[in-house]
Amino acid sequence: MTGGIKTTSGNRGLQQEEELIFELAQPGVSGVDLPGTKGGPSCLGGLERTRPIGLPGLSEPEAVRHYVRLSQKNYSIDTGLYPLGSCTMKHNPRLNEKMVRLPGFADVHPLQPVETVQGALELIDVCAHWLKKLTGMTAVAMSPRAGAHGELCGLMTIRAAHKARGHKRKYVLVPDSAHGTNPASAAACSYEVKTIPSKKDGRVDLGALRGALDEDCAALMLTNPNTCGLFERDVLDIAEAVHDAGAYFYCDGANFNALVGKVRPGDLGVDAMHINLHKTFSTPHGGGGPGSGPVVLSEALASFAPLPFVVTKPQGGFDLVETAEQGTQALGRLGAFHGQMGMFVRAVAYMMSHGADGLRQVAEDAVLSANYIRARLEDVMSVSFEGPCMHEVLFDDRFLQGSGVSTLDFAKALIDEGYHPMTVYFPLVVHGAMLVEPTESESKHSLDRFIETMRALARAAREEGAAARFAAAPQWTPRRRLDETRAARQPVLRWQPDSASAEAAE
Amino acid sequence: MRYLPLTEPDRRTMLEAVGVSSVDDLFTDVPKTARLESLIDLPCAQGEWQVERALTAMAAKSMSAGSAPFFVGGGAYRHHIPASVDHLIQRSEFLTSYTPYQPEVSQGTLQALFEFQTQVAMLTGMDVANASMYDGSTACAEAVAMARRVTKRPGAVLSGGLHPQYTHVTVTLSDYAGFKIKRAPASPDGVEALEDLIDDQTACVVVQYPDFYGSITDLGALAEAVHAQGALLIVVVTEIVALGLIRAPGDMGADIVVGEGQSLGVGLNFGGPYLGLFATRQKYVRQMPGRLCGQTVDADGRRGFVLTLSTREQHIRREKATSNICTNAGLCCLAWTIHLTLLGESGLRKLARLCHERAVELAEALSALDVIDVVTPTFFNEFTLRLSRPASQIVSELAGRGVLGGLAVPRLLPGEAELENLLIVAATETNTDEDVAALVTAMKEVV
Numbered sequence: 001m002t003g004g005i006k007t008t009s010g011n012r013g014l015q016q017e018e019e020l021i022f023e024l025a026q027p028g029v030s031g032v033d034l035p036g037t038k039g040g041p042s043c044l045g046g047l048e049r050t051r052p053i054g055l056p057g058l059s060e061p062e063a064v065r066h067y068v069r070l071s072q073k074n075y076s077i078d079t080g081l082y083p084l085g086s087c088t089m090k091h092n093p094r095l096n097e098k099m100v101r102l103p104g105f106a107d108v109h110p111l112q113p114v115e116t117v118q119g120a121l122e123l124i125d126v127c128a129h130w131l132k133k134l135t136g137m138t139a140v141a142m143s144p145r146a147g148a149h150g151e152l153c154g155l156m157t158i159r160a161a162h163k164a165r166g167h168k169r170k171y172v173l174v175p176d177s178a179h180g181t182n183p184a185s186a187a188a189c190s191y192e193v194k195t196i197p198s199k200k201d202g203r204v205d206l207g208a209l210r211g212a213l214d215e216d217c218a219a220l221m222l223t224n225p226n227t228c229g230l231f232e233r234d235v236l237d238i239a240e241a242v243h244d245a246g247a248y249f250y251c252d253g254a255n256f257n258a259l260v261g262k263v264r265p266g267d268l269g270v271d272a273m274h275i276n277l278h279k280t281f282s283t284p285h286g287g288g289g290p291g292s293g294p295v296v297l298s299e300a301l302a303s304f305a306p307l308p309f310v311v312t313k314p315q316g317g318f319d320l321v322e323t324a325e326q327g328t329q330a331l332g333r334l335g336a337f338h339g340q341m342g343m344f345v346r347a348v349a350y351m352m353s354h355g356a357d358g359l360r361q362v363a364e365d366a367v368l369s370a371n372y373i374r375a376r377l378e379d380v381m382s383v384s385f386e387g388p389c390m391h392e393v394l395f396d397d398r399f400l401q402g403s404g405v406s407t408l409d410f411a412k413a414l415i416d417e418g419y420h421p422m423t424v425y426f427p428l429v430v431h432g433a434m435l436v437e438p439t440e441s442e443s444k445h446s447l448d449r450f451i452e453t454m455r456a457l458a459r460a461a462r463e464e465g466a467a468a469r470f471a472a473a474p475q476w477t478p479r480r481r482l483d484e485t486r487a488a489r490q491p492v493l494r495w496q497p498d499s500a501s502a503e504a505a506e
Numbered sequence: 507m508r509y510l511p512l513t514e515p516d517r518r519t520m521l522e523a524v525g526v527s528s529v530d531d532l533f534t535d536v537p538k539t540a541r542l543e544s545l546i547d548l549p550c551a552q553g554e555w556q557v558e559r560a561l562t563a564m565a566a567k568s569m570s571a572g573s574a575p576f577f578v579g580g581g582a583y584r585h586h587i588p589a590s591v592d593h594l595i596q597r598s599e600f601l602t603s604y605t606p607y608q609p610e611v612s613q614g615t616l617q618a619l620f621e622f623q624t625q626v627a628m629l630t631g632m633d634v635a636n637a638s639m640y641d642g643s644t645a646c647a648e649a650v651a652m653a654r655r656v657t658k659r660p661g662a663v664l665s666g667g668l669h670p671q672y673t674h675v676t677v678t679l680s681d682y683a684g685f686k687i688k689r690a691p692a693s694p695d696g697v698e699a700l701e702d703l704i705d706d707q708t709a710c711v712v713v714q715y716p717d718f719y720g721s722i723t724d725l726g727a728l729a730e731a732v733h734a735q736g737a738l739l740i741v742v743v744t745e746i747v748a749l750g751l752i753r754a755p756g757d758m759g760a761d762i763v764v765g766e767g768q769s770l771g772v773g774l775n776f777g778g779p780y781l782g783l784f785a786t787r788q789k790y791v792r793q794m795p796g797r798l799c800g801q802t803v804d805a806d807g808r809r810g811f812v813l814t815l816s817t818r819e820q821h822i823r824r825e826k827a828t829s830n831i832c833t834n835a836g837l838c839c840l841a842w843t844i845h846l847t848l849l850g851e852s853g854l855r856k857l858a859r860l861c862h863e864r865a866v867e868l869a870e871a872l873s874a875l876d877v878i879d880v881v882t883p884t885f886f887n888e889f890t891l892r893l894s895r896p897a898s899q900i901v902s903e904l905a906g907r908g909v910l911g912g913l914a915v916p917r918l919l920p921g922e923a924e925l926e927n928l929l930i931v932a933a934t935e936t937n938t939d940e941d942v943a944a945l946v947t948a949m950k951e952v953v
Contacts, residue, residue, distance in 0.1 A: 018617070020617070020620070020621060021621050021847050022621070022624065025847075025850065027851075028850075028851075028852050029850055029852070030848070030849055030850040030852050030853035030856075031588070031590075031847070031848035031849070031850070031853070032588055032848050032849050032853045032857075034853065034856050034857060034860060034935065035860065035935075037856060037859045037860055037863055038863055040863050040866055040867065041866060042862060042866065043862075043865075043866055043869070043883070043884050043885050043889075044722060044751065044752055044862070044884060044886070045722050045723070045724070045883070045884030046724075047722050047724060047752045047753050047884075048751060048752060048753070049750075049751060049752060049753055049754070049855075050753075052851065053628050053629060053750075053754075053851050053854075054628050054851070055625060055628055055629065055846065055849075055850060055851040055854060056847065056850060056851075057847065057848070057849065057850010057851060057852060057853060058847050058848065058850065060588070060590055060848065063590060063594075063844065063847055063848050064590050064593075064594065066847075067594045067597070067600075067618070067840075067844055068594070068597065069614075070613075070614035070615075070617055070618055071594075071597040071598075071599040071600050071614050072599060072614065073599075073611075073612070073613035073614035073617070074599035074600065074603045074606075074611065074612055074613070074614035074615055075599070075603060075608075075611035075612070076598050076599045076600075076601070076602040076603040077598075077602035077603070078598030078599070078601075078602045079598065079599065082604065084604055087604055089602075089604060091509055092601065092602050093509060095554050095557060095558065097596060097601075098558070099557070099558065099561045099562075099565075101592075102561065102562060102565035103565065103570035103572060103573070104564070104565025104566055104567065104568040104570055105565050105568070105775075105776065106570075106773055106774070106775055106776075107570040107571045107572050107584075107773070107774055108568050108569075108570055108571060108774055108775075108776045109571055109576075109578045109582055109584065109774050109776070109910070110582055110774070110776050110777030110778075111578055111580050111581075111582070111913050111917065111918075112569070112571070112578055112905075112910055113901055113902055113905045113910070115902070115905065116568065116569035116905055116910065117568045117569070117776065118567045118568060119564045119565050119566060119567030119568035120565075120568045120776045122564055122567065123561075123564055123565075126564075130548060133546055133547065133548050134546060134548070145640035145641065145644065145778070145779070145833075146640065146831070146832065146833035146834075147832065147833060148820070148830040148831055148832045148833070149640060149644070149830075149831075151830065152679075152830060156678075156682050159682060179821075179832075180819075180820040180821040180822070180823070180824045180827070180832075181820050181821075181830050181832050183820075183824040183825035184820035184823070184824060184825055184827040184829070184830035185830040186825060187825040187826070187827070187830070188651075188679075188682070188683055188829070188830050189682050189683070190682060190683055190684045193824070193825045230535070231533075231535035231536055232535075233535045233537075235537065235540075236537050236539075236540070259536075261542070261545070261546060262533060262536075262541065262542055263533075263536050263540055263541060263542060264540070264542065264546075267539070267540040268537075268540055276833075278833065284601045284602055284837065285602065285603065285604045285605070285833075285836070286595075286600070286601060286603075286836040286837030286838075286840075287600055287603045287604070287605065287606060287612070287615035287618075287836040287837060287840065288604070288605040288606065288615070288637070288797070288833065288834055288836030289605075289638070289640075289779075289833040289834040289835045289836040289837065289838070290640070290778075290779035290833070290834070290835045290836065290837060290838055291833035292779075306678070307674075322917070322918070323918070323920050331678065332674060332675075332677065332678030332681070333671060333674040333675050333678050334644075334675060334678065334679070335640065335641060335643050335644055335671075335675055335778075336581055336641060336642065336643035336669065336671040336672060336675060336766075336777070337581075337582070337671065337776075337777025337778060337780075338776065338777045338778070339777065339778055340778040340779045341775050341776040341777055341778050341779075342775045342778065342779050343778075343779060345561070348561070349557055349561060351548075352549065352552055352556075352557045352560065352561075353507075353508075353509065353551065353552060353554070353557050354507060354509070354551055355548065355549050355550035355551035355552060356545040356546045356547070356548040356549065356550055357545055357550045357551055358507040358509075358510070358550075358551040359546075360542075360545065360546075361507060361510055362510070364529045365510055365512050365517075367529065367532050367533070368512070368517060368520055368521065368524070368529055368532065369512070369520070371520075371524045371526075371532055372520040372523055372524055374524075375523050375524045375525065376523060387535075388524075388526070388531070388532045388534070388535070390532075390535075411608070412610070415608065415610055415611055420604075420608060420611060421608055426821075440509075440510055440512070441509065441510075441511065442511065443511035443512065443516070444511075444512060444513075444516040444519070444520065446511075472805075474610050474611075477610040477611055478610070478613045479609065479610055479613055479804040479808060479810040480610065480804045480805040480806055481610065481804060481805045482609045482610070482802050482803070482804050482805075482810045482811075482812045483802045483803050483804070483805075484609075484802065484812050484814065486802045486803065487800040487801070487802035487812045487814040488800075488814050488815055488816075488817075491791065491798075491800050491814060491815060492800055492801040492802075493620075493623055493634045493635075493791070493798055493799070493800050493801075493814075494620070494623050494624040494627050494633075494634060494635070495620070495621070495624045
């Protein structure tokens with residue numbers, strides 16, 4: 001046992017142990033007071049439940065304490081710098097949270113009569129306008145729920161466009177540095193995936209790309225800036241080569257934070273790009289979601305966008321096109337209702353707050369901060385690619401060679417220093433990757449403290465006995481390293497009454 | 507700008523440390539022709555108050571559900587959400603954390619997910635549930651794709667009682683994935699012969715429970731027929747509160763249960779973000795889409811939680827993954843699990859009973875008007891009426907009288923003469939006696 005003094009309760013000061021709701025609850029308890037039922041007739045066709053479900057209930061004080069205690073076991077952006085590469089963990093303004101709770105946005109049903117939801121439709125229209133302007137694109141499909149859903153939407157749009165031209169194309173080109181969602185989305189759209197290798201400078205090999213392009217290629221999926229944190233310098237030649245082959249250029253917009261207000265993807269020859277509102281436009285990550293992934297589309301693809309659309313009426317006001325009309329090319333529907341309204345409100349509040357000038361400053365500060373980290377760490381860590389990076393900087397594990405300390409150990413040691421680790425082992429194109437994205441939300445003071453910590457850890461990793469020390473990290477967290485192999489080999493995916501009593505007996 | 511901490515002197519010092527003279531020197535990899543020299547044609551930065559004023563004015567142009575007698579359902583329901591739910595999900599450590607890939611600093615999210623998965627499995631009567639999908643409609647399409655993986659067959663049969671937009675989503679995604687869909691015709695009275703559409707190429711049959719029109723049907727016989735053909739039964743639940751009162755799909759032979767979790771904790775939000783629920787049998791767990799949280803131990807032998815079985819997922823398996831999903835509905839799961847924990851079993855049963863009683867009263871009051879028939883013989887909190895003229899007009903005229911009176915079926919299924927006059931009406935615990943009276947009065951005036 002590590003962590004110093006052992007306590008009777010298992011708690012350690014502010015670190016509170018917390019049982020599962022199933023272990024805390026007592027039968028019949030509810031934290032919600034409801035009026036009495038009248039015992040009137042029922043129309044359930046004899047399908048009433050006859051057996052108990054087993055659901056636990058807690059009173060309000062118990063429930064509040066349970067979830068507050070759980071929350072205290074999480075790291076968050078509000079706690080500290082969260083340098084997860086390609087995740088854009090920026091500040092989440094609380095004005096956004098206030099605006100999304102306005103009854104005219106939050107307490108509106110998606111199937112209310114259109115004349116009663118004009119404000120909500122206007123909000124979607126405003127969000128779409130900003131996204132189109134910022135990207136220099138013709139249209140935007142607002143319904144995708146997240147980045148991967150946006151990728152699928154973009155590829156389906158591309159497939160629909162090829163089909164309309166009478167083309168049957170078989171595969172999508174994806175660089176080896178791409179996010180896993182790219183090939184997975186291509187597969188979900190019945191495309192084969194062909195991988196394009198990166199060059200030594202971390203960018204797509206234009207020669208290899210040209211060699212791979214033929215009349216069976218439907219699209220290239222390219223992340224730009226790519227996941228090595230580098231801008232694809234040859235992007236205009238890449239776009240031209242793709243278009244010359246009759247294919248489309250899909251851009252993964254996960255890293256749009258580096259470009260917003262400075263570069264418009266429409267000027268780079270992009271045909272479709274999803275925008276993660278939960279990255280660039282500050283909607284909260286929420287411990288894994290929800291997100292939102294609107295897809296901006298070029299002129300060539302605009303008419304294939306899926307339902308629904310918000311349209312302006314000639315006499316003023318907004319209308320909603322929800323069902324397929326004769327003669328339109330809309331590819332179908334990707335989700336019920338009209339998209340992630342709650343994320344649109346937050347993104348609009350964020351975009352309006354920054355304005356065109358502030359958003360440009362976002363990209364500049366994000367890129368400057370990443371380069372500052374690169375410049376101040378390059379003598380003690382190994383930067384994977386020379387030259388300036390964009391909004392994230394990629395290190396590999398060469399600086400740990402011979403130390404016995406792995407990238408994972410280094411990341412876990414960073415946890416003990418009070419930081420969430422950077423993205424590790426991604427992208428796959430370098431060994432033991434550590435991808436650091438500070439975002440524009442950090443003060444110089446905060447960046448300096450992080451840099452000093454990283455420098456100290458890099459030095460410590462080369463000291464004698466470092467391997468054992470780093471392998472034992474983290475020590476100061478609610479739980480130390482967890483046995484992931486056991487979790488996968490003997491999956492326990494839910495609480496069971498018997499397993500709990502068996503454990504208590506241990 | 508209030509969200510940007512760097513000062514001009516900071517920026518100068520940092521540029522110096524980097525060894526460049528201006529920030530534009532960091533953008534030199536961008537082709538010159540694509541570098542914007544000036545600002546994009548959009549408004550400039552605004553203070554908090556200005557933004558708040560503009561958005562408040564915009565929001566005021568909508569009629570909120572709480573401001574009117576409100577009876578709209580059709581896949582999204584207005585329930586009361588306890589104040590503590592919204593407070594707790596705004597805790598910084600839940601709101602502003604990422605996917606729990608680093609378990610030592612994410613035990614809060616992970617334990618809540620483990621509890622969530624257990625509650626979903628219990629309520630649906632299934633063995634295991636995942637850590638959420640985007641929403642009910644995409645969960646439905648993912649379930650069909652999963653049935654294809656399990657059975658290695660290319661076809662699916664969709665009930666005519668499935669929500670039309672769920673049908674559209676499933677047909678669209680299946681079409682692009684090379685999957686063949688058979689759709690049964692619309693069935694407002696809940697009667698259909700799906701057995702006749704099943705053959706040896708059928709991977710799954712998809713039914714909604716209660717269905718889009720409100721009907722509740724015993725699925726036992728259908729499950730037997732589906733299983734006899736070697737196919738899977740997928741049950742879609744869009745009003746999850748119903749499962750507090752009626753039998754779980756898992757108890758009637760469902761192989762996959764997907765649902766829209768919006769009714770608990772999430773709110774209307776004009777359609778999103780919502781919460782996709784996904785549960786199945788233990789034997790199919792490795793074919794499931796999405797994240798799974800599992801229990802394990804830490805280096806000191808203490809119980810802890812991690813994301814597990816990730817070899818199914820895109821970040822490991824890439825094009826061979828079970829789904830491309832990455833970001834899911836995390837914070838909505840949390841809201842759902844908190845709301846359900848506050849209700850507890852006794853609260854959920856009572857809530858469901860209240861909703862049902864309210865709907866029964868409303869159906870009786872409306873069917874007393876002699877030009878209105880209730881089409882659905884059984885229902886939970888939502889039922890379908892046949893009116894004497896087009897339902898879309900009635901809905902609009904009710905709205906003109908300040909009553910949001912339901913969903914006209916032709917809004918989602920236009921151009922079908924026999925559906926023209928159908929109106930779907932939903933009731934929940936939030937409807938008062940006055941609301942019911944207001945709808946009945948307004949309906950009398952317009953029918």
